[in-house]
Amino acid sequence: MELKKLIVDLSGLMSIGGFERFEREKLISLVGDEFDENYLDKVGNQIFVKKCGKENAPKIMLDAHMDEIGMYVTEILDGGFLRVINIGGIDTHILQASDVIIYGKEERLFGVIASTPPHLASGDGKKLPQIDELLIDTCLTKEELESKIRVGTPVGFAPKYTEILNNKIMGKSFDDKACAACAIYATATTPREQLAGDVYVMLSCCEEVTGMVAPGAYALNPDYAMSIDVNLGRVPGTKKEDTVELSKGPSITISAVTDRKLTNMLIDVAKEKEIPYQISVSPTHTGTNAVSIQLAREGIPTVDVGLPLASMHTYNEIISLDDTKTLCDLISAFITDEKIAKEYAQGGLVL
Amino acid sequence: MYNTLKTITLVHGVSGKEHRVANTLKDMIAPYCDESHIDAMGNFIALKKGTSANPKKVLLCGHMDEIGFIVNFVEDNGFIRVAPIGGINWVACAFGEVVSEHGVHGVLVPNSGTKASDFAPDLFYIDIGADNKKSAERKVKIGDTFVLKSNLTKLNANRVVGRPLDDRAGCGIVLEIAKRIAKELVADDVYYVFSVQEEVGCRGSKTAAFAIGADVSLTFDVTGTGDTAGSKPMAVKLGGGAAIKIKDASVICDSEIVDKLSRISKEKNIKSQLEILVYGGTDTSSIQMTGAGCRAGALSIPSRYIHSGVEMIDMNDYKACIDLAVEFIKE
Amino acid sequence: MKLHGRELLEYLCQKFGPTGFENEVADAIVEQLYDDCDKIVKDSFGNVYALVKGEGNDRVMISSHMDEVGFMITDIDGDGYIKFANLGGIDPKVLYGKQVILGNEKIRINGVIAAKAIHHKRREDRFSVTPIKEMYIDIGAKDADEAKEYVNIGDFGVFNSDFVFFGTDNKYAKGKAIDDRAGCCAMIETIRKIRENNITLPFDTYFCFTVREEVGLSGARVAAEKVKPSRAIILESTAIGDIAGAPAHKRVADVGSGGVISLMDRSTIYDTDFVNFTLDTAKNNDIKAQVKRYVSGGNDAGHIHKSGKGVKCVAISMGTRYLHSPACVASMEDYESIRELVFAMLKNMKAEV
Missing domain, CATH: 3.40.630.10 (Zn peptidases)
Structure with a gap:
């Protein structure tokens, strides 16, 4: 198993909100062998299990969301054009003249998001057309389209992964499949006998829209959890306190709404093992699945961890492969730490 | 059916x-x-x-x-102030006949001269025809609910209209x-x-x-x-x-x-x-x-x-x- | 290696050739044409001239421009992010988020045009176009010093966009620089066809691959002064608006209906006889062609027709959707129509001198 390849393979899968299972077979063929079990829960969250082999071992949940931002077809028009709506908060600034793939049941179609020719543009040119005003050009006829796709067919950005300096890479949907890849890689490569508990990697659905991790966490009922999502990278025009830096290691979130003790224990582990990390402060909401997991059942102690990422919600998100490596180290440290396992095993307080 | x-x-x-x-x-x-x-x-x-x-x-x-309305307050002149329950479209409800859960009829109207673009819950009241607070309160108390009058009518071509x-x-x-x-x-x-x-x-x-x-x-x-x-x-x-x-x-x-x-x-x-x-x-x-x-x-x-x-x-x-x-x- | 048709078009389009930095395209063209013409030379401007010798003293010029819209690096900030300016008219709406390749004579490097994430934008800015001055190119450098090891102020950039054939029967092409590598490609294939058919024309034909069209400082102007033709055929790409919902009078032309023949644009009123000859030739040879139904744009003809003692011009354009973007879309049937039309015109043209 190679981390960079896994990140690119996973990120390249189509898993737009509502269609996380579209390429499930491929996902299983990529990583299924590394785990003792894999299954879908009731609402479609994908779970990979690696048992530690000990009795009464705590249940550790690693959450990264499987869904990615994308679009659904809303209308098939004359001349082979499509109208779409966004699924998740796509940055509308990126849309015009980009390559898309329309995922028909049987066939993938290529398309381009039309840009408006200058002589057809209205207004002063400063207003940004929103997604429901744009067209996708397929260069197919309406009849051909109607035989291949329908309203609700998912449309995703074409994958194109390119490396830039300092071991960074850009492309679509590292949010959050780079993190999913790290959770899988870290769990798969950590020797079974070192695990402090049974590890459940949950690739959850629909984070970008409605969020399905809550029923997932409810059903799984872990003893403690780590939520892994991307974190806004620092770029020109952003504030230091709102962002983290690429190439400086994963971020650990301190927040009023996550488990403080578990967070501190993770920080201690990182220090002890000399894993580079940065602190990210999100006072009242992490903006990730951590909060939903925390509130499931009688409360699940949860720590929120982030992978620095620039250009979030575009199809050229940038991450540092060095950060993914250290993120794996941090995850591995988390799932092997006996102190944490002892602290949180068996749910703590029983009434 | x-x-x-x-x-x-x-x-x-x-x-x-x-x-x-x-x-x-x-x-x-x-x-x-x-x-x-x-x-x-x-x-x-x-x-x-x-x-x-x-x-x-x-x-x-x-x-x-x-959706409907809940009675907030009864004014001295007998007008009834209400708050919305659910997503009320005030334009669609203005000047509509309303009925309370106890069968009291009235009309929901905006304050005189309110432009449709300014419609807001506090600018509406229900007039049940009472001439003062006392007579209004004989029929309606705070917490009572009103709805736009329920009805159902058959139209052409198998379509029905009402609420x-x-x-x-x-x-x-x-x-x-x-x-x-x-x-x-x-x-x-x-x-x-x-x-x-x-x-x-x-x-x-x-x-x-x-x-x-x-x-x-x-x-x-x-x-x-x-x-x-x-x-x-x-x-x-x-x-x-x-x-x-x-x-x-x-x-x-x-x-x-x-x-x-x-x-x-x-x-x-x-x-x-x-x-x-x-x-x-x-x-x-x-x-x-x-x-x-x-x-x-x-x-x-x-x-x-x-x-x-x-x-x-x-x-x-x-x-x-x-x-x-x-x-x-x-x- | 000699390439043909689709492969040749893709090969040319993927070359790095922003306005003012056309050498890589020029070299590719010379390499492709080396055996096919009587003479091939490059002038000090960077224009490439391929001569197909005929009989007599008349000269006909066929022209396409090699440059594409792109970028120039204007500054590198303290953190190693790169500020840039457009070369040619690029709508800021198609810049943001796109992958680019930067470079100079020695190096090529990948980057992406970015700006702060939508999560950091003010609410009102989410609905307005990001101005180019708020965008930057990220090459992944950790600071300015590292960035400067790779690129300098004044270096060039182009879109990094996959070339894709798609749509009905895969007969549509999508990519960058179709404007005007499609014209260059058609010229190369026309020269080869003249050779393969052993045709001797009653005039010398200068195929001119020109520079710097996109910023208006046309290499074609120099080329026309050098060649001094009696007539010129300009092969171009033109922005068309045949998209769903567009009003009929603003569609300009239709993809798939053949080469677009201009009657007038913002820089030229085309020679009526020559235009009629072009349309007749298309009709007589069953080649699709259409008249441009809108007055817009301009091309090298603007310079060529006013050069020397004056030149009769006709412009045949490839109707291209989303022109000047990384995702130009054009029809390969139109490409073939244009190529066949140019060949048919040359075969039917008489010497004028």
Whole structure:
């Protein structure tokens, strides 16, 4: 198993909100062998299990969301054009003249998001057309389209992964499949006998829209959890306190709404093992699945961890492969730490 | 079918006060189910037991509550100030005839000279014809609820207009399904849930779904259409058949349920259309997400002028929803 | 290696050739044409001239421009982010989020045009176009010093966009720089066809691959002064608006209906006889062609027709959707129509001197 390849393979899968299972077979063929079990829960969250082999071992949940931002077809028009709506908060600034793939049941179609020719543009040119005003050009006829796709067919950005300096890479949907890849890689490569508990990697659905991790966490009922999502990278025009830096290691979130003790224990582990990390402060909401997991059942102690990422919600998100490596180290440290396992095993307080 | 719908539609049932609707439905569904009860929130839940030794649980849901007004304050001159319950379209309600839960009639009007663009809850009052506070308070007390007068009329071409078709139409469909499959041997347990408090945030269905722990759910509610003058583009048309929901602002329906409904519609020749609603939300989302969640789908009844006094649906769409759901359950 | 048709078009389009930095394209063209013409030379401007010798003293010029819209680096900030300016008219709406390749004579490096994430934008800015001055190119450098090891102020950039054939029967092409490598490609294939058919024309034909069209400082002007032709055929790409919902009178032309023949644009009124000859030739040879139904744009003809004692011009354009973006879309049937039309015209043209 190679981390960079896994990140690119996973990120390249189509898993737009509502269609996380579209390429499930491929996902299983990529990583299924590394785990003792894999299954879908009731609402479609994908779970990979690696048992530690000990009795009464705590249940550790690693959450990264499987869904990615994308679009659904809303209308098939004359001349082979499509109208779409966004699924998740796509940055509308990126849309015009980009390559898309329309995922028909049987066939993938290529398309381009039309840009408006200058002589057809209205207004002063400063207003940004929103997604429901744009067209996708397929260069197919309406009849051909109607035989291949329908309203609700998912449309995703074409994958194109390119490396830039300092071991960074850009492309679509590292949010959050780079993190999913790290959770899988870290769990798969950590020797079974070192695990402090049974590890459940949950690739959850629909984070970008409605969020399905809550029923997932409810059903799984872990003893403690780590939520892994991307974190806004620092770029020109952003504030230091709102962002983290690429190439400086994963971020650990301190927040009023996550488990403080578990967070501190993770920080201690990182220090002890000399894993580079940065602190990210999100006072009242992490903006990730951590909060939903925390509130499931009688409360699940949860720590929120982030992978620095620039250009979030575009199809050229940038991450540092060095950060993914250290993120794996941090995850591995988390799932092997006996102190944490002892602290949180068996749910703590029983009434 | 129309008469049943009309009976259900004319019962008062603002969010939080759905018991009259529940009692009406209770009598109507009794012959077609094995057991029923009203839960702590007020949801009315009926069960038809499955034949399988290890039955799966199918949940069918329509909400009983309707939008309306709650009395806040009675002024010295007898005018009644109200607060909205649910998403009130003030333009659609202005100068409308309203009726309280106790049968008191009145009219909902804005303060004199208010422009439509300025409409806001505090600028409206109900005039019940009382000439002072005292006489008003003989008929109405704080906490009483009013609704736009319920009614249902047949129009041309199988269309009906009135209120509150949101969502007594859904309740009606669930009831008709119960009738249709009462004699059938269905392997799964079928729960008929008539939920409360949908209009104020899908609250009732949440606890009902938690208690049931369903495997699969279908929700029946109205959806907007794109076929009215000046409407935003939307593929759903009145008369276009049952609307199979793909998404709205609160939910993405299970894609396998969407595919299954589409396939059955084709195979059984039941008219259907696909629905993507960019706003709005229904019980589907709360059912999908409660507890360990369930595979959730929804069949919507295309409706024009939702949340007004003149909600319009096509009875052919209504019937298509029933037909499609029945075939779905049989599978 | 000699390439043909689709492969040749893709090969040319993927070359790095922003306005003012056309050498890589020029070299590719020379390499492709080396054996096919009587003479091939490059002038000090960077224009490439390929001569197909005929009989007599008349000269005909056929011209396409080699440059594409692109970028120039204007500054490298303290953190190693790169500020840039457009070369040619690029709508800022198609810049943001796109991958680019930067470079100079020695190096090529990948980057992406970015700006702060939508999560950091003010609400009102989410609905307005991001101005180019708020965008930057990220090459992944950790600071300015590292960035400067790779690129300098004044270096060039182009879009990094996959070349894709798609649509009905895969007969549509999508990529960058179709404007005007499609014209260059058609010229190369026309020269080869003249050779393969052993045709001797009653005039010398200068195929001119020109520079710097996109910023208006046309290499074609120099080329025309050098060649001194009696007539010129300009092969171009033109922005068309045949998209859903566009009003009929603003569609300009239709993809798939053949080469677009201009009657007038913002820089030229085309010679009526020559235009009629072009349309007749298309008709007589069953080649699709259409008249441009809108007055817009301009091309090298603007310079060529006013050069020397004056030159009769006709412009045949490839109708291209989303021109000047990384995702230009054009029809390969139109490409073939244009190529066949140019060949048919040359065969039917008489010497004028």
